[in-house]
Amino acid sequence: MAHADSGSTSWVVRADRLVDGTGGPVLEDPVVLVEDGRITAVHQGALPEGLPVPRARLLDLTGHTLLPGLTDAHVHLNLPADGSEFETWSREPDGVFVAAAAHGARTALDVGITTLRDVGSRGSTVFDLRRAADLGRGVAPRLLVSGHPLTITGGHGHPLGGEVDGEQDLRRAVRELNKAGADWIKVIGSGGGTKGTLVHRPAFTRAELTAIAEEAHRLELKVTTHTVCAESLEDAIAAGVDGIEHGLFLVDFEHQEYSPQVAEQLAAAGIPVTSTLVVGYDVVRSVDALDKPDQEQRIQRDRWERMLGDTLEQFAKMRALGIAFISGTDAGWRFTDFDSLPDELWLMTEGGMSGVEAIHASTGQAAEVLGFADEAGTVVPGLAADLVAVAGDPLADLRRLREPVMVMQAGRLHRHDHGAAPAWLPEDGDG
Ligand SMILES: [Zn+2]
Known part of the structure; x- marks a missing residue:
């Protein structure tokens, strides 16, 4: 019942694209659902019918790219x-x-x-x-x-x-x-x-x-x-x-x-x-x-x-x-x-990595090597909701990661510099 702890807030996060940290292809128009600090689903396209999660707030990051922490x-x-x-x-x-x-x-x-x-x-x-x-x-x-x-x-x-x-x-x-x-x-x-x-x-x-x-x-x-x-x-x-x-x-x-x-x-x-x-x-x-x-x-x-x-x-x-x-x-x-990590990732692309590969080296791959891949590192259901959003498409120049507009740590909103405070979504049956 308590909603004061933002770590227990549910989130519906919408963006223009998702680099999910697995090294796989970029997903257009992602909708990521977060409940109790964890990613529960990754959809594509319009917001899912009805409300998938109770007491959810909408984090509308249209015009932005979403990545794992x-x-x-x-x-x-x-x-x-x-x-x-x-x-x-x-x-x-x-x-x-x-x-x-x-x-x-x-x-x-x-x-x-x-x-x-x-x-x-x-x-x-x-x-x-x-x-x-x-x-x-x-x-x-x-x-x-x-x-x-x-x-x-x-x-x-x-x-x-x-x-x-x-x-x-x-x-x-x-x-x-x-x-x-x-x-x-x-x-x-x-x-x-x-x-x-x-x-x-x-x-x-x-x-x-x-x-x-x-x-x-x-x-x-x-x-x-x-x-x-x-x-x-x-x-x-x-x-x-x-x-x-x-x-x-x-x-x-x-x-x-x-x-x-x-x-x-x-x-x-x-x-x-x-x-x-x-x-x-x-x-x-x-x-x-x-x-x-x-x-x-x-x-x-x-x-x-x-x-x-x-x-x-x-x-x-x-x-x-x-x-x-x-x-x-x-x-x-x-x-x-x-x-300085955004500069490191940019230098990796100067050394021949693609943008997606450099992000993989800093997310899914790093989580595998360091041993926390079952806890975080990719935007995959079941993992901690460690999420970052930056304006536009950072893959062209990873130094843009230096200025994220949103940082979420295990479902807790650490930073949000984009537009108005996230709106509460109507609950089922609220009309
Ligand atoms: Zn050292």
Whole structure:
């Protein structure tokens, strides 16, 4: 009887077209029915005869495209996304990290990102944010959390607190993360952007990586691995990990040498890769926005532009081998903010994906890889009503996804900037 909680409102959602996230064809003139936070039916054409659901409101999005809520599979909610130096920012206390995480989560949800996987946070900070949102204290996307990334002593990401060495201690660390509520184990398989680490060298030994994967699988957890050089990719494949982050082929902090042999191993193993194309693009844009960049900034800019060009070429080659990509931004890191996913999807189309394929990589495909496909990710009856609407047809330029007019999370209207408040539909027998 209570209608105050909009999560229990029934909705009849009408739009010009639906990209349903399955990778299938676009549906014209969709009518999506939502009851108790779940999609109950997807019709086409006129509103169904009579009222299919009691106490329904009409969300008329004529002139708009409807999509599932999007997934960003690689974020760092603790980090500020403002170009701060990682090592300096990491001196902030846990309270600041929780507040930053709440801010980032809200920024993501505002642009229709209804699922985030955090692949590197400190202590309990992002677990605590998820708990607070579950208790109704603030809103956040669905959060898949890995806690601190496991890294060698002095390895990439070590200021987040996950330095562990040796197979026995790594097995214990996996068990501790499981106890803390981790959904995924994140492992740093090579150097990265943290000072003093080597991007062209593996970090853990193959035996250490194998111990991590074995222990995670024993606990029915999955492992995803930061790898930015070919040798670390080979180690991760041999260890039996479930996901690759970045998947670069760096030989130094600027140049890549693509290895067809390693890419073929990856394809044969069927391990998906999280693209993080936008993080370099954002560095280039941040320098281009300056009036007078200094020489160091110009060098950085050109370095990242070159890496992005190589990465886009490799992306196309790896897709041609059948490697599956899901969308991630590395938001929080460097200059990449938590609303950057539309740019990532656009970059995927620059790398050869169609608009529908890039949306699939961020919805149905991401849900399959991350393990929540039976809960959300596509506009299919039975799943949570995570819905987004944008004006016109975003497939021509996915950057338009940055300005949704409507965001719904499990039937709760988070954002609605289009026209009047949704009208109540007459109930059966109301005349
Ligand atoms: Zn990252």
